[in-house]
Amino acid sequence: MVGESDLTLVVGLGNPGPRYEGNRHNVGFLVLDELAARVGGRFKAHKAGAEVVEGRLGGHRVVLAKPRSFMNLSGGPVAGAAKFYKVPPASVVVVHDELDLPFATVRLKLGGGDNGHNGLRSITKSLGTKDYHRVRFGVDRPPGRMDPADYVLRDFSPAERKELAFELDRAADAVEALIAHGLEAAQNSFH
Numbered sequence: 001m002v003g004e005s006d007l008t009l010v011v012g013l014g015n016p017g018p019r020y021e022g023n024r025h026n027v028g029f030l031v032l033d034e035l036a037a038r039v040g041g042r043f044k045a046h047k048a049g050a051e052v053v054e055g056r057l058g059g060h061r062v063v064l065a066k067p068r069s070f071m072n073l074s075g076g077p078v079a080g081a082a083k084f085y086k087v088p089p090a091s092v093v094v095v096h097d098e099l100d101l102p103f104a105t106v107r108l109k110l111g112g113g114d115n116g117h118n119g120l121r122s123i124t125k126s127l128g129t130k131d132y133h134r135v136r137f138g139v140d141r142p143p144g145r146m147d148p149a150d151y152v153l154r155d156f157s158p159a160e161r162k163e164l165a166f167e168l169d170r171a172a173d174a175v176e177a178l179i180a181h182g183l184e185a186a187q188n189s190f191h
Helices: 024-039 075-085 118-127 148-152 158-181 183-190
Strands: 007-012 044-046 050-057 060-067 092-098 106-110 133-138
Touching: 007 024, 007 050, 007 075, 007 158, 024 050, 024 060, 024 092, 024 133, 024 148, 024 158, 050 075, 050 158, 060 075, 060 158, 075 092, 075 118, 092 118, 092 158, 106 158, 106 183, 133 158, 158 183
Parallel strands: 007 060, 007 092, 092 133
Antiparallel strands: 044 050, 050 060, 106 133
16 A cells, blocks of 8 residues: 555664664664564565565565664665665655654654654665655653753663553554555554
């Protein structure tokens, strides 16, 4: 239902390695882990520079991908996977953290700016278009005068972690709804 392809590429953004696992910036990876569990697959290294799982979600073929590069260089692996699997940008879904949304708020959209998100900026540059789908997971603004870059590289708070599994499941539901029913229907369900 997403784009004009019979295959959807779902990308979760994050930074590789155990040091970053619980960071707010890695929420895209966390949602992709939930989706991989739903398709019954395990991530495997792919020549595009990402870890991938192939399967079905919402009755549609998907490739789940987590770039092995750092967040700011996500574009190369995303464009490489899109090219390898012959997926046009309109059939790419990127799951990422969003500072301008309250914690765990999920919003879906097609296109738009990068809002200072370097991972999105890299993807837009590498795909040559802003016209790909985004599933935005709110991580809230940093407290006080904390630098946003430092904030997103911190782990979720203990209070947030108590709710996180439920909220990641809900974000994964939003991705499935987008794939199965399209953007407008998914927005009506999750906004």
